[in-house]
Amino acid sequence: MQQTHAYSKFETVFKVRPDDIDMFNHVHNSKYFDYVLAARYEQMEEFYKMSMEEFLSQGFGWVVKTAYVDYKRPLTLGDSFIVETGISELQERGCKVAFTIKNKKTGKLCCDGWFDYVLIDIKSGRSAKVSPQMIERYSI
DSSP states (O other): OOOEEEEEEEEEEEEGGGGGBOOTTOOOOHHHHHHHHHHHHHHHHHTTTOOOHHHHHTEEEEEEEEEEEEOSSOTTTOOOOEEEEEEEEEETTTEEEEEEEEOOOOOOOEEEEEEEEEEEEEETTTTOOOOHHHHHHHHO
């Protein structure tokens, strides 16, 4: 069951904090993953109306199977930026989420990439099938 359909994209705005900066005076590469995960967490509740807490209460969770990021240009202290994410593919046991991070002031792309998530049953720790209810909520 691979869903081929155009899915919505959503934006979340953040600002670079002092603890995001590395010794080269720009955002450390690992922080970009944090930004995407934080955006998805907010977007799950706000746009899909299915928060991470709801998944957990049903005994499910999302884990990252594979993550890819292509860095273009750095963010620096005080920069505001836009994280845009959207499902690019819905699979039987997970989904692929594409993202971009753009500098809000310049509009320039800082990085893009994707995350391949697997739905897991928390009790067993094994992958679980995406339910029809989940498909409906994510197919906006």
